[in-house]
Amino acid sequence: MIGLAILLPWIIFFAHQTEFKGYSFGTPTLPKYILILGVLFPLYYIGEEFFFRGFLFLGLWKRVGWHSFWITDIIFT
Secondary structure, eight states: OHHHHHHHHHHHHHHTSHHHHTSSSSSOOHHHHHHIIIIIHHHHHHHHHIIIIIIIHHHHHHHHGGGHHHHHHHHHO
């Protein structure tokens, strides 16, 4: 909570900079926002969960048992 209180003013400040607004997907518009939030983010997180929780974790579980918890955490971070 304290970290959020410290970082929130910086986040707001940098989010209003022109360099930041057009950083990754160009000029923000409602259709782009809907595409990113409604399509790209879910695809990313479904793929991430499939790989790390499904493929990697379960594959390691068969080989190293409970150690797969910290191994997948290290690889994920």
